[in-house]
Amino acid sequence: MTLDTTKPEDSVEASELPSYIREDRVAINAAGGGAEVGETNLTVSTGTTSLVVGTDLGAEGYETVKVTGDGASTLQTILKGIDGQVKVFIFQDSNVKIVDGNIKSSGVFYLNQLPAGSNFEPDQDDILAVRNIGGDGDTVPGYWKELYRSLSVK
Numbered sequence: 001m002t003l004d005t006t007k008p009e010d011s012v013e014a015s016e017l018p019s020y021i022r023e024d025r026v027a028i029n030a031a032g033g034g035a036e037v038g039e040t041n042l043t044v045s046t047g048t049t050s051l052v053v054g055t056d057l058g059a060e061g062y063e064t065v066k067v068t069g070d071g072a073s074t075l076q077t078i079l080k081g082i083d084g085q086v087k088v089f090i091f092q093d094s095n096v097k098i099v100d101g102n103i104k105s106s107g108v109f110y111l112n113q114l115p116a117g118s119n120f121e122p123d124q125d126d127i128l129a130v131r132n133i134g135g136d137g138d139t140v141p142g143y144w145k146e147l148y149r150s151l152s153v154k
Contacts (some may be wrong), residue, residue: 001138018118036060044096046071050107053080062086069095074119078109081135081142088129091122098128105134113149125152 038060042051044067051057056067057078067089076099078087098120101108109130111120120128128148135142 003107036062039118040065042067043044044069044073044075046073048073049075050077050079051075053085055080055084057087059137060085060150062088064088064090066090066092067096068092071095073097074099075109077109077141078130078132078144079107079141080130081107081144082137082138083132083135083142085096085132085135086129086147087132087144088127089122091126091128092124094121094123097121101143104143105141106143107135110143110145112146123152126150126154 036059038058038064040058042056042065044051046069053059057063059082061084063086065087072095074097098109098111100111100117100119102117104110109120111118113120122128127148129147129149130144131147132142133145134140
């Protein structure tokens with residue numbers, strides 16, 4: 001067996017790839033709520049309890065959301081989520097709180113921190129990342145599992 005030093009090439013037309021590789025690429029691109037990345041500046045109105053993907057938040061697969069509250073709000077759910085979407089919230093003040101849901105459905109936040117069932121009360125520059133599990137973007141909202149949080153110490 002001899003090695004071909006011209007392979008692999010830096011770029012290859014998709015039509016030159018074997019069909020199973022093309023099919024895999026299509027499936028990977030379609031998975032996880034889309035491959036797009038977005039950024040949103042969100043001002044949460046006083047008393048808001050729910051956000052909606054496609055209205056308050058973008059529909060991208062990965063989105064950074066800078067959150068400001070114009071008054072006290074306690075978020076309980078995100079609706080219309082698609083399985084695999086990731087939302088990374090960067091809090092700009094301490095007006096918006098996140099409720100830890102006790103079920104894995106209905107668009108609730110399912111947080112990781114102890115004690116179990118404790119809500120997240122972020123300060124300025126705190127970060128919370130969540131991933132949608134089980135949502136279909138329509139009638140089944142799934143739930144939002146906490147991936148990580150980072151607390152500002154400055």
